[in-house]
Amino acid sequence: MTNGSPSERAISPGKSGQSTAVRVRDVTMDFGNGALAVSNASFELETGKFLTILGPSGSGKTTLLRMIAGFETPTSGEITVNGKPVDSAPPHRRSIGMVFQKLALFPHMTAAENIAFPLKMRRFNPKTIPRRVDEFLDLVKLGGYGNRRINELSGGQQQRVAIARALVFKPELLLLDEPLAALDVKLREEMQLEFRRIQHELGVTTINVTHDQREALVVSDDIIVMDGGRIQQHAKPVDLYRAPDNAFVAGFLGVASFINGHAVPGGLTSGENFLSGTHAGNFADGTAVRGAVRAEQIRIAAESGQLAACDTRLTGTVRDTIFEGERQLYVVATDELPGITFRVYHHDPESFGLFEIGTRVMIGWNARDMKIFEFRAS
Numbered sequence: 175m176t177n178g179s180p181s182e183r184a185i186s187p188g189k190s191g192q193s194t195a196v197r198v199r200d201v202t203m204d205f206g207n208g209a210l211a212v213s214n215a216s217f218e219l220e221t222g223k224f225l226t227i228l229g230p231s232g233s234g235k236t237t238l239l240r241m242i243a244g245f246e247t248p249t250s251g252e253i254t255v256n257g258k259p260v261d262s263a264p265p266h267r268r269s270i271g272m273v274f275q276k277l278a279l280f281p282h283m284t285a286a287e288n289i290a291f292p293l294k295m296r297r298f299n300p301k302t303i304p305r306r307v308d309e310f311l312d313l314v315k316l317g318g319y320g321n322r323r324i325n326e327l328s329g330g331q332q333q334r335v336a337i338a339r340a341l342v343f344k345p346e347l348l349l350l351d352e353p354l355a356a357l358d359v360k361l362r363e364e365m366q367l368e369f370r371r372i373q374h375e376l377g378v379t380t381i382n383v384t385h386d387q388r389e390a391l392v393v394s395d396d397i398i399v400m401d402g403g404r405i406q407q408h409a410k411p412v413d414l415y416r417a418p419d420n421a422f423v424a425g426f427l428g429v430a431s432f433i434n435g436h437a438v439p440g441g442l443t444s445g446e447n448f449l450s451g452t453h454a455g456n457f458a459d460g461t462a463v464r465g466a467v468r469a470e471q472i473r474i475a476a477e478s479g480q481l482a483a484c485d486t487r488l489t490g491t492v493r494d495t496i497f498e499g500e501r502q503l504y505v506v507a508t509d510e511l512p513g514i515t516f517r518v519y520h521h522d523p524e525s526f527g528l529f530e531i532g533t534r535v536m537i538g539w540n541a542r543d544m545k546i547f548e549f550r551a552s
């Protein structure tokens with residue numbers, strides 16, 4: 175690696191010698207309109223990592239990102255980037271690159287002129303600018319497209335120009351606010367992999383905001399799930415999926431079915447039959463609980479057939495069946511638990527379309543696959 179390369183600069187440790195790039199401590203944002211937009215958020219992000227803030231609309235993702243960018247000042251709490259308060263420099267001096275859903279490229283300029291813009295703003299030596307621009311055109315696979323005007327480029331190519339423009343001055347931090355939301359599915363998936371490749375290549379610390387669960391799982395080293403302004407869980411993608419901390423996270427990532435109940439005297443949860451599973455710690459008597467089982471962990475068979483290796487079994491009727499390409503989703507209403515619809519994935523292509531609407535079936539799962547959480551209605 176040569177001196178001053180993007181990677182070297184991006185992974186240099188902070189002042190304290192620690193490799194924490196972003197530190198958010200007890201941050202709250204109160205816009206004074208009722209609920210807190212962000213409530214008591216705390217997390218740290220290691221240098222060079224890719225973090226996604228994931229959550230439904232209105233959960234506070236963009237507000238949190240805007241505070242990290244220094245566009246909004248928290249009502250309380252503290253945010254530092256590489257050890258310095260984010261508002262210690264004026265916005266144009268901050269070493270933060272950004273890509274938003276609206277790309278805000280200059281349409282009358284060429285791709286190269288757009289990418290050169292932040293370098294001119296930062297008064298880079300004009301002699302070095304063309305070479306740097308070429309380097310970043312190559313990085314985003316747009317070598318040879320520098321002289322094209324923005325309106326002569328496809329949506330995906332424009333996205334690449336926006337990424338190059340955000341990174342060309344070698345920022346310490348890259349912030350992405352739903353930059354892929356407007357793209358069609360195929361292009362979005364291609365660009366997700368591109369973000370990952372470029373981020374790995376440069377090693378630039380990145381925070382991405384999205385409500386797309388798949389995108390979060392695909393691109394991130396770490397994911398923060400938000401709901402109602404609060405951080406619900408902060409974990410690696412696999413851990414988040416396998417071991418959700420609460421019913422909200424279990425329901426937001428992947429497809430799950432839920433059984434509600436209560437803790438009763440004697441220790442274990444009851445209140446509804448079929449509510450047996452794994453949970454952390456014991457619940458106080460009377461605590462409302464919710465069991466969650468993922469669609470891929472529920473088995474299905476014809477009512478007269480065999481349902482292998484399940485310790486919880488119910489009978490029911492197929493209410494809907496949806497072909498999703500690599501799998502078939504069955505929606506099943508059971509005799510034992512009316513009012514709950516179970517969603518079941520079938521991954522065996524030989525069996526796709528096996529059960530039509532109205533077919534009588536058995537479904538089942540193993541208790542170890544049902545996760546039980548304390549349940550607070552939001």
Ligand SMILES: Nc1ncnc2c1ncn2[C@@H]1O[C@H](COP(=O)(O)OP(=O)(O)OP(=O)(O)O)[C@@H](O)[C@H]1O
Nearest residue numbers: 205207211229230231232233234235236237238385
């Ligand atoms: N400038 C503002 N003034 C007042 N309220 C705001 C402002 N910005 C956001 N809010 C409120 O704060 C809450 C969180 O909004 P935010 O935009 O951060 O959510 P989000 O998770 O990014 O949602 P989306 O995915 O829809 O963009 C919402 O209730 C929103 O109405």
